[in-house]
Amino acid sequence: MDIDHATAVAFSKSWGLFYLIALSIGVLIYTFRPSNKKRFDRAKKTILDKEDRP
Amino acid sequence: MMVSQLTRGERQGSILIAAAVALCGLALAIAGRNDLLGVHGAFVLVGSVALIAFLLSRLDSPEPDVSRRPSEYYDDPIKVGIALSMLWAIFGMFVGVWVAAELAWPSLNFDTAWLSFGRLRPAHTTGVIFGFGGNALIATSFHVVQRTSRARLAGQISPWFVLLGYNLFCFLAVTGYLMGLTQSKEYAEPEWYADLWLVVVWVTYFVLYLRTIARRKEPHIYVANWYFMAFIVVVAILHIVNNLAIPVSLGHAWSYPIWSGVQDAMVQWWYGHNAVAFFLTAGFLGMMYYYLPKRAERPIFSYRLSILSFWGITFFYMWAGSHHLHYTALPHWVQTLGMTFSIMLLVPSWASAGNAILTLNGAWHKVRNDATLRFMFVAAVFYGLSTFEGSFLAIRPVNSLSHYTDWTVGHVHAGALGWVALITFGSIYTLVPSLWKRERMYSAALVEVHFWLALIGTLIYVFAMWNSGIVQGLMWRTYTESGTLAYSFLDSLVAMYPYYIARTLGGFLFLLGAIVGCYNIWMTVRASPAAAETALKDLPDARWAEGTATTPAE
Numbered sequence: 315m316d317i318d319h320a321t322a323v324a325f326s327k328s329w330g331l332f333y334l335i336a337l338s339i340g341v342l343i344y345t346f347r348p349s350n351k352k353r354f355d356r357a358k359k360t361i362l363d364k365e366d367r368p
Numbered sequence: 369m370m371v372s373q374l375t376r377g378e379r380q381g382s383i384l385i386a387a388a389v390a391l392c393g394l395a396l397a398i399a400g401r402n403d404l405l406g407v408h409g410a411f412v413l414v415g416s417v418a419l420i421a422f423l424l425s426r427l428d429s430p431e432p433d434v435s436r437r438p439s440e441y442y443d444d445p446i447k448v449g450i451a452l453s454m455l456w457a458i459f460g461m462f463v464g465v466w467v468a469a470e471l472a473w474p475s476l477n478f479d480t481a482w483l484s485f486g487r488l489r490p491a492h493t494t495g496v497i498f499g500f501g502g503n504a505l506i507a508t509s510f511h512v513v514q515r516t517s518r519a520r521l522a523g524q525i526s527p528w529f530v531l532l533g534y535n536l537f538c539f540l541a542v543t544g545y546l547m548g549l550t551q552s553k554e555y556a557e558p559e560w561y562a563d564l565w566l567v568v569v570w571v572t573y574f575v576l577y578l579r580t581i582a583r584r585k586e587p588h589i590y591v592a593n594w595y596f597m598a599f600i601v602v603v604a605i606l607h608i609v610n611n612l613a614i615p616v617s618l619g620h621a622w623s624y625p626i627w628s629g630v631q632d633a634m635v636q637w638w639y640g641h642n643a644v645a646f647f648l649t650a651g652f653l654g655m656m657y658y659y660l661p662k663r664a665e666r667p668i669f670s671y672r673l674s675i676l677s678f679w680g681i682t683f684f685y686m687w688a689g690s691h692h693l694h695y696t697a698l699p700h701w702v703q704t705l706g707m708t709f710s711i712m713l714l715v716p717s718w719a720s721a722g723n724a725i726l727t728l729n730g731a732w733h734k735v736r737n738d739a740t741l742r743f744m745f746v747a748a749v750f751y752g753l754s755t756f757e758g759s760f761l762a763i764r765p766v767n768s769l770s771h772y773t774d775w776t777v778g779h780v781h782a783g784a785l786g787w788v789a790l791i792t793f794g795s796i797y798t799l800v801p802s803l804w805k806r807e808r809m810y811s812a813a814l815v816e817v818h819f820w821l822a823l824i825g826t827l828i829y830v831f832a833m834w835n836s837g838i839v840q841g842l843m844w845r846t847y848t849e850s851g852t853l854a855y856s857f858l859d860s861l862v863a864m865y866p867y868y869i870a871r872t873l874g875g876f877l878f879l880l881g882a883i884v885g886c887y888n889i890w891m892t893v894r895a896s897p898a899a900a901e902t903a904l905k906d907l908p909d910a911r912w913a914e915g916t917a918t919t920p921a922e
């Protein structure tokens with residue numbers, strides 16, 4: 315099969331769509347997973363800590 | 369200061385690295401002796417020999433107490449990075465004002481090639497984006513990664529290598545333009561040898577960043593680090609792909625890109641737009657997500673939103689570059705793809721701007737009283753504005769009016785001055801007192817002065833360019849009844865004159881603000897070093913004794 319312009323277009327229009335959708339679903343699951351809530355809350359608060367030592 | 373934290377062995381190691389760089393310089397100087405390449409080789413040689421001499425003279429100065437390292441952050445490279453960033457700011461903005469003035473009064477090139485617009489313009493863009501912005505990004509990323517990971521930088525020499533190596537790249541770039549060296553790709557003008565050098569520096573940067581994160585004591589990697597890592601990784605990819613080129617010979621600065629025709633254009637603007645996205649946006653969002661909550665003493669409004677916008681920005685921006693090539697030989701569907709993703713981009717962009725502004729909701733009195741926080745607040749507003757404008761300009765018919773006009777330049781500086789520079793100044797004013805262990809900046813009034821100079825300068829600049837751009841665009845598409853163009857190009861040029869003068873004035877005010885900022889930082893650093901000494905020695909010994917549990921693994 316020749317890889318020409320039309321092949322590239324077909325590939326981007328199908329796979330491009332699918333992998334971006336899959337990725338968004340993955341990100342949404344990661345973000346809203348209840349078990350992650352505690353880590354996120356801790357992360358956003360601990361940076362305000364005044365202590366300046368490792 | 370640079371060597372006081374290095375052991376004797378580390379000083380020797382640094383000398384070896386500098387010697388290797390000196391050899392490369394020597395090789396370039398010899399191979400390129402009949403070319404401008406030789407001049408650059410000589411610069412590299414002289415610079416590294418000077419560094420070696422400096423290190424040798426300090427070889428026997430007192431060594432640091434290594435056992436303390438795990439309980440102290442490594443801040444020396446950050447301090448130098450901030451200083452370099454401010455120096456580049458003055459240089460780059462001064463050149464910006466100069467080229468702005470040249471557009472109004474062309475004779476300011478004094479009939480020399482060195483001062484011509486074509487050579488000074490990239491000196492401006494490189495000076496501000498890579499010199500000022502890049503050094504600020506490196507310095508703040510070193511600060512943020514240590515604080516949010518509660519771990520010391522994973523290297524003693526490598527932070528210096530990254531910082532100084534990066535500045536060598538900027539120096540080669542700017543001196544090259546002044547001599548007439550460029551590969552004519554916007555924001556990627558330096559030639560092949562400088563590009564190769566930047567790859568080495570950048571990979572070191574990435575490895576250093578990852579190793580520091582690997583040492584972290586916090587379970588979760590704070591979102592600012594994700595933005596900084598996206599900045600580092602993507603800039604590496606962009607830089608390598610866009611600069612693939614074959615030198616005419618190893619003795620010449622000149623090279624030819626491996627891409628050609630419309631593919632070269634697409635690769636260039638894929639690079640160009642993602643340079644906006646990952647250099648001028650992602651890294652500065654990293655700054656914003658750390659310094660803004662820190663200064664406001666309030667956690668970010670929604671952590672989840674910050675993650676969603678991170679992935680949104682990362683994956684949408686990649687596809688938007690073709691909006692720079694509307695109405696070109698680029699296939700129509702690729703243009704449409706770029707336009708669509710540009711419009712979608714507004715969502716994660718506004719999510720970030722909104723997240724920042726909502727963080728301040730309930731602390732407006734702080735924004736009113738504290739010019740440092742106000743810098744960051746206004747930056748978030750300009751971020752929202754310029755991304756809205758960008759999505760709008762990306763719509764093909766709108767672009768047919770704006771492209772080639774000063775509207776683009778207005779959009780650029782709404783982002784560059786209003787967002788990039790203001791968030792940087794806000795972050796630096798937050799960072800400097802804590803870095804040098806001072807109570808606060810030398811003068812709050814001068815921060816206030818800087819804020820107003822910067823804001824007024826930005827507004828004058830941006831309004832002048834919006835006006836001039838739209839006037840230009842309309843004049844170029846106005847037809848007479850008989851179907852010929854109503855205005856000649858020269859007519860439109862004459863119409864620009866007042867706007868170019870206004871822009872020069874706005875830029876001058878902005879530059880003045882940056883100078884005030886430098887003075888204020890200098891005075892803060894100089895103020896009562898005695899107080900700093902005690903602050904440093906004031907090590908909580910009890911905590912140090914029980915510190916074994918919190919010591920990161922070496």
Ligand code: HEM
Binds near residue numbers: 789874
């Ligand atoms: C003192 C303030 C500044 C002045 C007076 C100034 C002036 C200028 C001028 C006259 C141009 C050329 C426009 C043209 O070709 O028509 C320009 C281009 C540019 N400047 Fe600035 N500038 C300033 C600050 C900055 C800063 C802080 C940044 C970035 C952080 C920046 C980024 C750029 C970029 C990216 C371009 C290229 C725009 C394009 O190709 O469309 N400038 N600037």
Ligand code: HEM
Binds near residue numbers: 757771787
């Ligand atoms: C959603 C976000 C954004 C979108 C969709 C966007 C879109 C655009 C568009 C359509 C152009 C004009 C292209 C042309 O006609 O040649 C442009 C130019 C430009 N934008 Fe943006 N923009 C966005 C945000 C930003 C931000 C935050 C900055 C930060 C400083 C920025 C910097 C630039 C620069 C430097 C150029 C000029 C490139 C050149 O021709 O040299 N943009 N942008």
